[in-house]
Amino acid sequence: MKQRRMFMVLVVLAVGVIVTGCNPSTTTITSQIATVQKQLVSYQTQAEMTIRHGDAIEKAYVATWYKSPGQYRIALYDGEHHLTQTVVRNANGVYLLTPNDRIRYRMLGDFRQGQAQWYLYDALLAQLMTISKWQVVHQKTTLLFQLPVIPSNPIVKTQSIQLVKKTYAPQEVVYYDQNKAPVITMHYTRFVANSNIANAIFQPTLNVSGRPLKSPAMSYAGMQGGIYEPTVLPKNDYLSAETEQGNRIFLRYNGSHPFIIVEQAPIDLHLDLGRGTVGSILDIPVFQVGSGKDQAYYWTNNGLAFSLIGLTQRNMAIEVIHSLLSNVEK
Secondary structure, eight states: OHHHHHHHHHHHHHHHHHHHHTSOOHHHHHHHHHHHHHHOOEEEEEEEEEEEETTEEEEEEEEEEEETTTEEEEEEEOTTOOEEEEEEEETTEEEEEOGGGSEEEEEEEEEOTTSOTTTOHHHHHHHHHHOTTOEEEEOSSEEEEEEEOSSOOSSOOEEEEEEETTTOOEEEEEEEOTTSOEEEEEEEEEEEESOOOOGGGGOTTBOTTSOBOOOOOOOOOOOTTOOOOOSOOOTTOEEEEEEEETTEEEEEEESSSOEEEEEEOSSOEEEEEEEEEEEEETTEEEEEEOOGGGOEEEEEETTEEEEEEOOOOHHHHHHHHHHHHHHHHO
């Protein structure tokens, strides 16, 4: 009987070794990701996004086209599948566009490190290669990577990246707040690697169907949706003045950290912003340019153009913009 028990223990241990042996090591995973990166020439993705603003839940969709080296087009849609804005990057810069080309920002730069992962699959892989503090859970058909958000920001602190075993195709990306509650969930519904993508797709003057965008004349009739104000301000700051100039509203805040928010109605607005970086707050791309007191942030939402000027601390600016975005979405 004792020998039989010993035999059963050895069998269990052997099975455990076999099962464990099926999971690739961290070194193997890193090597395989590097191979996928090297062979990745282009890709197309489609995904469903869930964004949580406190108790409110918003649905959105995103489609991405990428072609090495560094050309991409990111099309963002609302819950009704209406195109809301597009980010295009080519050799001439990175562009933020609204439908019908009414608002167009152009900037020399790219996404800020650590800020574009839920849009660009190649950035997901780059994260796993550069951030060494990830942990992986081996699931039946996927690998679930858990890692911090670097650089950290007030909105999201940690993230999980789920990739298909063997191919490392994207499945899902989730960003969590400091309470480990999901803020952004991006579930991929389509992924095609090394597809043939025409260079025309990376031109800002073309829409995703390849037809030229037009800029129809539009008269200004006031801010139809009202004035949007942030609900979070730097300590001791307050709204000191609200003025209207033409089609723009200026909100001036004084206090320990004075700044200005500009809201502009949806008429033709084409700006060259110079050199900067692109980030994302919730599902909204934000252009950041300048430095010090001249630092400015530009974004669009619900057909309006916004800018924030004067806040020198980036995390503080993110909190203000996040609260304003949550207010616009209501």
